[in-house]
Amino acid sequence: MSLLALSELSFEYPSGPVLFENVSFSLNPSDRLAIVGPNGSGKSTLLRLIAGDLEPTRGRIIRQRTLRIAVADQEVPTGLRQSLFDFVFGALPSLAQLRAHLQELEQRLADPSSAAEYASRINEYQECGGFLAEAAVTRTLSGLGYSPPDLDRGVQSLSGGERTRAALARALSMEADLLVLDEPTNHLDIAAREWLETSLASRPAACAITSHDRALLSAFANRIVEIERAKVSVFETGYQDYRRARVLLDRQAWLAYEAFERRKAALNRAAQRREQLSVRVAATPEGIRGGKDHYARKAAKVARTGRILKERVSEEHRVEKPWEEQPIEGLTFDTVARSGDIAVAGARLTKSYGAKTLFRDLSFHVRRGDRLAILGPNGAGKTTLLNVIQGTTLPDSGSVRFGAKVQMASLAQTPAEFDLSRSPLDICGADTAARTLLACLKLRPDRLNRPLQELSGGERTKVALARILTSGANLLLLDEPTNHLEIEAQEALEQALQLYPGALIVVSHDRFFLDALGPEMTTLTLGA
Known part of the structure; x- marks a missing residue:
């Protein structure tokens, strides 16, 4: 027996668009349900409806009378x-x-x-x-x-x-019979994320989550609810199988659309040929008298077959063109200048706060084109080390040296420098590279000319990423760059960084993101 059932559910905020409509599915005692979709698609709203924090605009949710629901409060x-x-x-x-x-x-x-x-x-x-x-x-x-x-x-x-x-x-x-979690891996380091995956996967009670953490989704989910452009689809499978099924469904949708377009074009061509033929048939041959009505009747019959073909085009079930993502192909980093062989090096760096020493006598170097990931548990000093490298925090001892022609940009410091009255295009520029990158990072077209003060934190992060990736800097410092990004935007960022020719230093707990940096990535672990 299901714990709860959604029946023809629809929801819209009073001043906003319809998030989703006619949603029907049940949640069973053994379900590990993951709700996925782009930012702003309504994932958290659907989760709140399941938890009972919101009421649907239309439809209803039927719950077991004794159902116990546990929710992790955001505050x-x-x-x-x-x-x-x-x-x-x-x-x-x-x-x-x-x-x-x-x-x-x-x-x-x-x-x-x-x-x-x-x-x-x-x-x-x-x-x-x-x-x-x-x-x-x-x-x-x-x-x-x-x-x-x-x-x-x-x-x-x-x-x-x-x-x-x-x-x-x-x-x-x-x-509880049902555990409801919204982005549970926020603020968790890698060890805690791995523990949570094991805990949720072995939990006997049902669980429903939203998450952009692909490793958690892969380890946890046995059912997927996808929200995409106000449409909700349920996949009775794990996350990796869902991704494969989504690729197959997208391919089938394109094949169906292309077949429909071919049929429509063929019928239109046939109808046009019949119209042209009817004109020729209507013309009475020279030397024949009194046959005008005869040839007119023949032409009318031919024209009628043309109209029937046109009616078949209009009566055939229309297949809508599938959504087409903007590809990242064509993105280049021609403005990134070549630096010296050594981009940055730290020598015997030490930093303490009170009695707590974050790192002592730490030395490292990053060459041109290298990828360095700074790892470690929360509180180990990863962000502090980034701040020391970029000069916003002074070390207790040691030094940081930059190579020749190094131009540095940092995700952590860039958003604070923005004038919130300016738009993404004002900040990133209106050229093709900036527009392509903003589109790939899923910044909606209607946000391009909005002032930053009207954008969410995640949208501002996308603007900051696009700005530094198109700035010409040949050394990037990125602190948790995938935070607040939906999965498609994370994957677009990974593709862009694979093309980026400069040096890269990142702090991240996102294991899929770190893997995407490639086998040449080196690591520096703090707090070990």
Whole structure:
């Protein structure tokens, strides 16, 4: 029996277009459902409809009466005076209440009545699985990258990314029939992402997610819901099989369209030939008198067959032309000047914040055309090292040296330099290369002349990427460049970087993106 069923569901915001309509599918107890599609297609909206946070414009959602849904909140409530562990353990309210009561009784064990109640309550706590639940919460927090000392930290002391991970840990710890997660790998390093993949794949309850993380989708999903240009399609398969099926369906759509166009053209040609023939037949041959009506009747019959052929064209089921993506072919980097053999080198770099040393006596060099990936867990100093290289952060000791004719550009610093009143074309230029790159990165045509202040964070990232890739710089520093990019835009960026002739230094937790940089990529791991 399904957990919930969507029946002829449609949704549109009051001031916006229809996101999707006539959506019908069910969600079953063993489903690991992934909702995929471009930015702005309505993935998060569909997820909120499933969770019950939104009501559909039309149609309905039928849920089991006792259905328990766990959702990872995007915002952790302010003013919480709890430790990280207590916040996550609060996902189990009855156990959390009993545990809090035991902690109160521990303060009064000198009192015989409190000691007796404590002995009774702790047996109850054990029988209810309290200690097993504590161990499970600890494993979850550890898997998401928290160290043992972090468990006692106050929730309010956590950074934004750490709070997001805490909300994810709380949702994972809830007893629920359906787990709903929106972009769960945001703010997770590679180790935490791999742990999450294993955890979700082995989870007995149903789960529905949205994600642009191709590794997570490949490891997790057994059903795919695709939203593309207001149309929702369901694929009863995993992510990689879905991608293959999508390629096949696109090919079949093009074959059907081309066959329709050939049939239409053939019928039109046949109809035109009949019209021309009817004109010739209507002309009475020289020397024949009184045959005008006879030849006119013959011409009318021929003309009628032409009209029948035209009617067949209009009556035949029309096959719409499939959506055609703009190819990235033709993109060149002719403006990228050749640098010296060594693009940049760091010598014995050390950087600390208080008692925490991020790196010590670190040395590296990047040659012209090299790809260097800086890896490591969250908090290891990856972004700090990028900032040291570009000169926005000073090292405690050591130096950074650039080679001859090196021109550097950085994704991390570029968006902050933009005038938000300017449009993407103002910033990137209106030439073919800039327009091609913006289109490949899925920046919609109606956004090209909009001021940046009206664009989303992901759209601004696309503008920043296009700007630095067309700037002529021969050394690029990219900090999590695939964040906020839909899968198609990620793949377009990968193709562009494969063509880019300059040196590249990246910080990324996106394993598919790192693999796409090629076997020549070298790595520098911090925090190991």
